[in-house]
Amino acid sequence: MQDGIRTLAAMGPRDAASPASDRAASFVAARLRTAGYRVTLVPLGVPAGVSWGVRVPAGTTVDVVADPPGFDPTRPHVVVGAHLDTVPQSPGAEDNASGLMVMAEVARMTRRQPGALPVRFVAFGAEEARGGNGTLYAFGSRHFVASLTGAERSAIRGMVALDRVGVRAAPVPVCHVAGADPSLADAIRAAASPAATRACTNKASDHVSFQKVGIPAARLGSVPYPAYHSARDVPSVVDPAQLSRSGAVLWAWIRSLR
Known part of the structure; x- marks a missing residue:
């Protein structure tokens, strides 16, 4: 996983409308194809705006949608996602190369042991806010849901977003949207054993797009760290053990599904 994080961070900032974001999408798509998935790149437009104090263009x-062979989206299934983009001043090792690479590794494991x-x-495009006092965000996941x-929509039994899952912390945060039913987050924690996780609420990632239309959703990750949304979000902020813990929590939940 760390090699992928280093590769993505070396691309530099990956604003959703930038060539670097396109390169990141191609890199993640290649990993998922190699793991045995049918991968589709679904384009969507994003508006110009201001992302974390920096003007960003429309584009x-x-x-990046990866389906296992023979997948039927009208049959019961779950969705696991992670966002591709970064804010325009950050190489985004933790936010969110960490989530992308944990997702890719669990995808590989799931193909070997369905x-x-x-x-x-x-892998969702354009999760980071582009204005609206932080309200204009999650364009990719909203487009996917729409x-x-x-x-x-009825076939999705749950959605988990992996967002900032590599900063060291003894428990893995498993968050639900404040005011929403926490049953999915509780089920993830139960599958992983509560000692390995902690409960939290969060309303700022791609899981919110699913929860808004009534699909149970949760987020893994969100440990605070000083390099957040800065040029210092480099691979050294990511802890290999935390990546493994986050992946193990997700894997335990996937294996528990019936």
Whole structure:
């Protein structure tokens, strides 16, 4: 996982409308194809705005959607996602190369040992806010949800977002949206054993797009760290043991599904 984090961080800042974001999407797509998935790049437009104090242009980004062979989106399944982009002044090792690489590793493991429910893995474009006092964000996951048919939406049993999962912390944060049903987050914690995790609430990642339309959703990650959204978010801030812990929590939940 660390090699992938180093590769992504070396691309530099990956604003959603930038060539670097396109390179990141190609890199993640290649990993998922190598793992045995049918990968589709779904383009979407993003507006100009101000991201973390820096003006960013309008443009096009993509969602990278990875489906296992024979996947039927109208049949029961779960979605695991992580966002591709960074704020424009950060190489984003923790935010969010860490989530992308844990996702890619768990995707590889899931292809080798499929569980009872299929898993659809998605690298979402344009999660970072582009204005609106932080409200104009999660464009990729909102586009993904909006494109689902009614049958496809009903088939999703749960969605987990991996966002900032590598900063060292003894327990892995498992968050639900404040005011929403915490059953999915509770199920993840139960599968991993509560000692390995801690409960939290969070309303600032791609899981919110799913929860807003009634799909149970949770987020793994969100440990505070000094390099957040800065040029200092480099691979050294990511702890290999925490990556493994986060991956183990997700894997335990996937294996528990019936």
